[in-house]
Amino acid sequence: MIVAVPGSKSVTARALFLAAAAKGTTVLRDPLLSDDTDGFAQALHTLGYTVERTADTWTIEGRPEGPAHRHAEVYCRDAATAARFLPALAAAGTGTFRFDASEQMRARPVGPLGEALRALGVDLTYEGAPGHLPLTVRANRIQGGAIDLDAGLSSQFLTALLLAGPLTAEGLRIRVTGIVSVPYVEITLAMMRRFGAQVFRDGDTFTVPPGGYTATDYPIEPDASTASYFFAAAALTGRTATVPGLGAGALQGDLAFVDVLRRMGAEVTTTGESTTVTGTGRLSGVTVNMRDISDTMPTLAAIAPFADGPVRIEDVYNTRVKECDRLEACAANLRRQGIRVETGRDWIEVHPGTPAPVEIACHRDHRIAMSFSVAALRTPGTTLDDPSCVKKTFPGFHEFFAGVRARWGV
Known part of the structure; x- marks a missing residue:
């Protein structure tokens, strides 16, 4: 029996980031519409990105220079992808951006990402418990450089940094310890390349040159x-x-x-x-x-x-x-x-x-x-x-x- 399951949440979230960061207009075909992906799209809108949605296609106007708004209060609902990916996207632009989420998401860690962004010179502060939302990013673009990252709790921290890499001035070199869910990282690498970026892996070290992304027409595979x-x-x-x-x-x-x-x-x-x-x-x-x-x-x-x-x-x-x-x-x-x-x-x-x-x-x-x-x-x-x-x-x-x-x- 044929079972036509909806589109992938992981692919939809990554595609939304890439489309927002790319030069030009991206069309996502058959994206997943769920609370998480709707929350991600709404968060992009709050940051000043244009996202137009129909039942089968979402069209995003990319802004390689970063969010259109210079101040934003972003609510990520329960979505870990939004709460972990979007601070990195915002950090690559300029402005002051506060990120918060549900109590459930507040309890989940974001610390390894925050420490990595700080190591890259990003002004990032927590309001409550260190390593947890709410957090505020005072962005002035990311210069780039070499960092170490503990990805033992979630591969999403690595994905957030990889996705931001082509938006930095000098690129990133990320040495990872304790990585989990490696196939999710492979999704990230394949999608970055589809949007025109270069990314290289040598064991536990990932190198991402600068250069940005190019908009594309992107079909979302089933979840x-x-x-x-x-x-x-x-x-x-x-x-x-x-x-x-x-x-x-x-x-x-x-x-x-x-x-x-x-x-x-x-x-x-x-x-x-x-x-x-x-x-x-x-x-x-x-x-x-x-x-x-x-x-x-x-x-x-x-x-x-x-x-x-x-x-x-x-x-x-x-x-x-x-x-x-x-x-x-x-x-x-x-x-x-x-x-x-x-x-x-x-x-x-x-x-x-x-x-x-x-x-x-x-x-x-x-x-x-x-x-x-x-x-x-x-x-x-x-x-x-x-x-x-x-x-x-x-x-x-x-x-x-x-x-x-x-x-x-x-």
Whole structure:
């Protein structure tokens, strides 16, 4: 069955930054419309960029010189991409820009980015807890230079600096330690090149010469993290899900989630144009390192009780500093369902069992809500305490998922 999932949040956010920074007019085709991406687009508008939107295309007038406004109060909602990318964009211009966000986003770290910008000479101050929003950037362009960056909590700090690199006077040389979610960095590099920038990687060192960006016509591929829910649902129920637009050349590393499902017993076919997962009626236990695809950790954890052996997920400490402590949220919900779970600093092990139908605590986290909605296919009566939190990345998820269930007859 064809499952046409919406556009990628990660690609849409990066494309919005690149379009705003590029010389000329960029058209984004099939971008994701969700609370996060709407918040990012609204934040660009607040900074003085022109963003015109229709259902299928967003048109952005680029400003290589930086925000049109010289003073702005930018509210980033729950969006980590906006809260982490846009201070770097603003710093490459001139003016005074204050960034704030929801309480949930205020609790998430931005410190490594702030310290890196300060090392580049940017006047950046925090109002409350150091390393957290609200923050103010008093921008006078970025000269550039060499810096060290700890990307152990999020690859978004590195992405923000890479995206800003071509806008600096001298370029950037970034030496990274503790990098997580490397495939997301690869998305950034590929998209920067598509917009005409040069960027080089030598091990843990990234070099970005100055030179700016050129506007382009850019199609947004479907969201691989969102696709993981439908691939998992197919594996769980013995059905078939084909996602067009996510083929062998897809940018997003989270498509590697299907390799985990293959190891567990599902049949997986990837062509140049699409990926298909078919459930075989069994799921085997597995031990898997999900450092590079950690956004799909909750998907696997939620369906893990239905495997025939323990499912151990390792090297996912960074999931503790997402919208919630995802590792602990998954463990707590599974335990409430009567499933045996062990956890450590950066791992979770889920044992086979029959989950009881309970109300899932979503912790305002879209990925917890969607992951346990998938597992509910085998646990009728499961409910969510905050079903609307899916608006962050997929506002119509529940209706869409219900349509898929109806077509599958489950």
